[in-house]
Amino acid sequence: MxxxxxxxxxxxxxxxxxxxxxxxxxxxxxxxxxxxxxxxxxxxxxxxxxxxxxxxxxxxxxxxxxxxxxxxxxxxxxxxxxxxxxxxxxxxxxxxxxxxxxxxxxxxxxxxxxxxxxxxxxxxxxxxxxxxxxxxxxxxxxxxxxxxxxxxxxxxxxxxxxxxxxxxxxxxxxxxxxxxxxxxxxxxxxxxxxxxxxxxxxxxxxxxxxxxxxxxxxxxxxxxxxxxxxxxxxxxxxxxxxxxKRAQRQKQQNLQEEEKSRKKLAEKVQNLQDLLGEISKQTASPGTGAAPGQMQIEVPFSTLRGLLPRPVAGRRLAGFGQTVGGKLSQGEIIETAPAAMVLAPAEGVVRYAGRFRSYGQLVIIDAGENYYIILAGMAQIHVAPEQFLLQGEPVGSMEKLLLADKGGFMVNKAAPQLYMEIRKDGKPVNPALWWAATRQKMRQAGQPQ
Structure with a gap:
């Protein structure tokens, strides 16, 4: 009482x-x-x-x-x-x-x-x-x-x-x-x-x-x-x-010439389509012809539809095929928490890691079978070219404090935003087909899953 x-x-x-x-x-x-x-x-x-x-x-x-x-x-x-x-x-x-x-x-x-x-x-x-x-x-x-x-x-x-x-x-x-x-x-x-x-x-x-x-x-x-x-x-x-990173630095001497070639390539090509075309010409599929002892892709990417985790948690602002800033989105835009960690959604080899045009910090992962996963808009990159990634390995991290622009792909600047694509034979496909529905569910902003 x-x-x-x-x-x-x-x-x-x-x-x-x-x-x-x-x-x-x-x-x-x-x-x-x-x-x-x-x-x-x-x-x-x-x-x-x-x-x-x-x-x-x-x-x-x-x-x-x-x-x-x-x-x-x-x-x-x-x-x-x-x-x-x-x-x-x-x-x-x-x-x-x-x-x-x-x-x-x-x-x-x-x-x-x-x-x-x-x-x-x-x-x-x-x-x-x-x-x-x-x-x-x-x-x-x-x-x-x-x-x-x-x-x-x-x-x-x-x-x-x-x-x-x-x-x-x-x-x-x-x-x-x-x-x-x-x-x-x-x-x-x-x-x-x-x-x-x-x-x-x-x-x-x-x-x-x-x-x-x-x-x-x-x-x-x-x-x-x-x-x-x-x-x-x-x-x-x-x-x-x-x-x-320390282990990667030990290999860096062998990759310096290749890195110079990558930078020249990025300066030469005008858009993402051209960049992927050049990468496809210069590299072989990571699933074939690997050196003894090198890690290889164990599961074909084409069999993983509906099974992959998204690379980052957050709220989807725009989906595949939607108009954003007068442009047709060829991927997804995800609003993330500040400093959120971006993870590799599937196994693959890093074919490009660095700044590219208006995309900012860009990572391209070769997932095999001529599939490429593209992640853009990160503040920091934690991978290097030709590095093999397991599913779930950190690729980069988002902004702690926001920058002004991300090349016209951003819906608003209230929080960091990750842009991601999946391409097959150089053509964009709907990423939503690959994401698992029961894991890392996205909070929607009016768009269908």
Whole structure:
């Protein structure tokens, strides 16, 4: 009952008015009104007590101060424990990366797994924030209901107070006295059941609000844990990426001449179609003629329709065949979270990685069978030409802060946007045919899936 009283006062925030009502009802109880109606004045005072918080005595202040000190100490202890755990996890991650550095295939698989976990935590955090928003709206609505009920009850208590200022006579000397007593009895008989019903309704509303607050606290804790896990995975992913880059740098000398050729090629061709045509001429399919020990594509891309994860989580702004900025979109435009990780949707060999015309940072993945996956609009690229990618390996990351333009393909600049295409024999095909419906679902912006 005490918890309910405190909750009611917290919600309404009208302590002074409530205290006055409570004192008035105590006076009303003393005047003997309930005797005329055959009911106890204590019932009225108890009903009013539902809306009044007990005063905090001066002796409670030291206890409160001690409690705050204990809470601060608990927070400090928890922070030290988390720091120690973080240090231990970082050491474990470094040891793991050092062991993986001897096996590039295992390193690639570890990268893909870490990136997948990081993206799943991002999805979990987004869902958690949305859930918290809904709970906050429900709490606000419930508080409005409680405030409205408190105002209704205050009116009834005010009516009882008025009646208490001129109580009917206890001894019936005149007919008028008898009439006043009967009127008082009728009035009390009508008001007190209303008070009881309203008190029960308030109690139910308080219980509902308490459940919402418990749900919000649980959601906050779940969100905190998800963010902590995501931060851990970020650290692990950064170490793995650095090791991958180190391994790539060792091979870079062999690729320098080829990289110069790529840059000249990008300067020579005028559009993406020409670039893909030149790449097709200069490179063989990664699934055939591979050197011994080199990783190869294991599953033909043509058999993966409806099975692939999208390269990034987010909201689809435009789909294949839609008009965007006066141009016909040959792929999809996805609005992502800042700094979102872009993953390889399928196995393949990187045929181009770098800036290209108005596309910004561009990566072209040769998926075999003359299929190419094109990803554009990233802020950073984490791959190099001729690097073999496993499904789910990080390709790049999106902007942390937004830049001005992405070559006319962007619908708005409210968030980073990734442009992606799939081409077969140089011709664009609908990417939606390849995405799995049950994994990494996209939040739509009015377009069909």
């Amino acid at each position: 005490a918890g309910i009283v405190l909750k009611a006062v917290y919600v309404t925030g009208q302590k002074e008015r409530q205290a006055a009502l409570y004192k008035a009802c105590k006076r009303r109880a003393a005047c003997g009104l309930s005797r005329a109606a055959g009911l106890s004045a204590a019932v009225i005072a108890a009903a009013a007590f539902l809306f009044v918080a007990p005063a905090v005595s001066a002796g409670d202040k030291p206890a409160e101060s001690n409690q705050k000190q204990a809470e601060k100490q608990s927070i400090l202890t928890e922070a030290r424990r988390n720091l120690q755990l973080s240090t231990e996890r970082s050491a474990a991650y470094k040891a793991e990366v050092q062991a993986l550095s001897q096996d590039q295939k295992r390193l690639s698989r570890a990268l893909a797994a870490a990136a997948g976990k990081e993206q799943s935590y991002s999805d979990e955090i987004a869902a958690g924030l949305e859930h918290l928003h809904v709970l906050a709206q429900q709490q606000q609505q419930q508080q409005k209901v409680l405030t409205a009920r408190q105002a209704e009850t205050a009116e009834i208590l005010a009516g009882l107070e008025k009646l208490g200022l001129s109580p009917p006579p206890v001894i019936f000397v005149r007919t008028e006295d008898r009439r006043q007593s009967l009127q008082a009895a009728v009035l009390l008989g009508a008001l007190l059941p209303q008070m009881r019903a309203k008190a029960e309704a308030v109690q139910a509303d308080l219980a509902a609000l308490e459940q919402l607050e418990l749900a919000a606290n649980e959601a906050q804790e779940h969100l905190r844990q998800a963010r902590e896990k995501q931060a851990d995975e970020h650290r692990r992913l950064a170490l793995l990426l650095e090791e991958k």
